[in-house]
Structure formats: C-alpha cells, structure tokens
Amino acid sequence: MIQDDKNDKQISQAVIRRLPRYYRYLRELIRNNILRISSRELSEKMKVTASQIRQDLNCFGGFGQQGYGYNVKYLYNEISRILGVDKHFTAVIIGMGNLGKALARNPLFEKRGVSIKGLFDISPDIIGKPCNGIPVMSMNLVTEFCVINSIDIAVLTLPKSEAASAAETLAKAGIKGFWNFSNMELSLSEYDVKIENIHLGDTLMTLCYELARDLDEKE
C-alpha cells in the first residue's frame, strides 16, 4: 500500500482541489525551462501565500529542499502521480449531444492520462459513426463494453431524464467514477463510486451575481 500522505491523516477537500492548479502551473514552468522554484516565487505567480503552498505540498511529502526550493520537474511528477495520471484511467462518454461531442474531441483527457475508449448514445442516426476516431455505440452494448474493457470512468452528458437509470447501469458494470454533466443529483449510495458533479450553469450564475452587485451599486 502506497502512502501518499505521510501519516495517513485525511487530506482536506480544499487541498485536493488546489492540486490540479499546481499541476497546471508547474507544467507551464517546465514549458518555460524553469528548473527550480521557491514557494515564494510560485506564490507570486499563483497569487496565493507561500505558506499555503508549503502546507499543501507537505500533506503529501517533503518535496522541497531547504535553501534551494523545489525541483520543478520532480515536483510536477510527484503531483502528477498523486493525481493518478500514471494510473491511465479509461473512460466512456455517455450521450453524444453537443457537449458529449465537444468532450470527445477535447484533448483534456489525454493530457491527464485518461483515455476515452468508447462513446455511447441511444440515437440510431449517430450509432456507428465514429467521433474523433472513437466508435459511437448503442447504449444496449454499454454494460458488456465496460465490463470487458474494465472502464474506470463514465462521463455523463445525457439528459437529466436518462441520467439516473444510465448511472445505475454503469455502476453495475463496474464504473468507479462519474464525471457528471447531467445536472441530475445521482443516488448511487449503494455502490462504491466517486461522483464529480459539474453544474456549468452555477458558475455562470456566480458571475451574474457579481455583475448584478455592480449594477446595484451604481443605482
């Protein structure tokens, strides 16, 4: 059993949600041939405190060196490992509407070590026509496909009305993680699965909130 956190103490959600941001900034540093960086320098770039960076990283281990700072490539690799990039998870996309298609063609998966193995829909019009080189299959085949290929992740880009039953089918087929764009609260408490709910509209609304406050102030 690999121990990422030094003393098995629980890592807070706040820290976990900041990891992908470190990952992005470190990749950028590598791209710019920056080989080492101190927490203070990184904190200036990321607009956070150096203290927070050191605390966050130390949840997982001592990746730096006193008097030197952090080796960028080493740190990037460590965070990459913590985030499971090297686990090479596999995924299917369920629902080939506009968002499904957009995600199927998006390079974000491969950049993070996740490979899309299959696309699924119920519409006969699009079944059989590959998207971005990946076959679009009938939902009738989804269980068999996921079981045979040991798929880890299901991306749910289908209508609210179909999301609940599809999710249950997928959980039974061994899916362990749901990246859920369906705006449907999934109830899969009987299954040992992780769910990441994405409500795109929510972030648009917080933007609208800020804009509305500005307007109110000017009245």
Next chain:
Amino acid sequence: MIQDDKNDKQISQAVIRRLPRYYRYLRELIRNNILRISSRELSEKMKVTASQIRQDLNCFGGFGQQGYGYNVKYLYNEISRILGVDKHFTAVIIGMGNLGKALARNPLFEKRGVSIKGLFDISPDIIGKPCNGIPVMSMNLVTEFCVINSIDIAVLTLPKSEAASAAETLAKAGIKGFWNFSNMELSLSEYDVKIENIHLGDTLMTLCYELARDLDEKE
C-alpha cells in the same frame, strides 16, 4: 441603491457559490408543487445543515417566517433576483469550436436570464452560418457589435493562444464579465471586469485523485 445584504457586510464567496444550488433545489420544489419548506426539510434534501441554510439566506434578508418556514416561490424569486436573473444580461460566445457550439445550443443561458446575442469566430468557413439561430460573425466585427448592443458577458471558448488578446479587445468594447473556458489566466487588472475561470480538466483530475487513492488502498 438596492441593499441586498442587510448591513452592507461583505458576503463570503462560500455563500455566493452556494446560491445557485439553492436556486436549483427551489426550482425543483416548485416543479413538484411544494409551496412551503422549513430549513430542516430543505437541509435533508440538500445534505447540508439547517443552520447553514438559515445563515446563508440571512446574509441577504429574512425570507422566512417563524413557525412557518419559507414560502418556496417567494424565496425562489428572491434568490433569482439576488443572482441577477432579472437583469437580463446579454452575452456573446467567442470561438465556435466544439465547446462554443455546445454552449450556443445549450439551454442553460436562457434558463438563467442570459441571452446570447452573437457568436464570433475567425474561420471564414463558418462565418455567416448561424448556429441555433444566432449569427456567427467575424472577429473583426466584435468590438462594434458589443458596443452597439451593450453586451455584458463574453464566453471565451477559443484557444489559449488567442484568449489574451481577445479578452483585452472585449474589455475595451465594454464587456463586464468573462466566463472563461480558455484555460488561460487573463490579466485584465486595468479593467473593471469580473472573471469566472472554468478549468474543466481540474474537476476531472480531482475525480482521478479519488480513484487513485482507492487503488492505492487496495495494494
């Protein structure tokens, strides 16, 4: 000047980011013809504490009634107003790639009182062909269009390389809010604008993190 918060005290980001979730749940209650609800009942549905609900709502005013609870429609309307739905913000989408197209056809905007007035791209192949009934125009026209139509929000779904310059053009054209899917950190500190950065990949990575931890435990 409208006072949403009772004593002009600053509302925390944590509270603001929860508002759209209340908004969703309240709409669901209305759909199910539920006319009143107590903080305790709502807390059970939403899996949060009743205390938090009462605290959150009270940042903006006393919307409930002792001994009764909350009038669902009234509360929905209040939150709707706080989130600026009745401000009827206007938006343009910049970049008609897969994600841009998916958003242009997505009903999420109209549900939140935001109307998409124009779509923009640099590719001559798609300029002139409307998407979801909205014209796709050349980026050369974006400044004129935004100024004339007093556009509030720009949705950035263009490549990283083009995002920075486009954002500056848009800020100069009077855009006040950016819903930024470009994965580019925008530097618009000279302009009085609000930015909501969306990093879709980040949420996929936190899901991968959870899955990776599960695998590690089993080793």
Next chain:
DNA sequence: TAGATTGTTAATCGATTAACAATC
C-alpha cells in the same frame, strides 16, 4: 395559546497565515 421554526448570537471547528527552528 401552544407548537413550530426562524433569525441571530455564541461556540466550535477547520483552514489559512505567520513564525521560526531545522537544514541544505
């Protein structure tokens, strides 16, 4: 009125920041 439930204050909890000893 009695019961219910809010609005609000006080207590707790957790997360962030500051400080500094350890050490490269």
Next chain:
DNA sequence: TAGATTGTTAATCGATTAACAATC
C-alpha cells in the same frame, strides 16, 4: 560557513454548527 528556504508548529482568521430567544 553564511544565506536561503523548507518543513512544521503555533496563532489567527473565517466558516460552520449549535443553541436559543424572538415571534409567527
């Protein structure tokens, strides 16, 4: 060695939860 910067503990800050008086 001296200077720099981490890892880590302690202090602070803010957010969440609990409690209860106010009141419908």
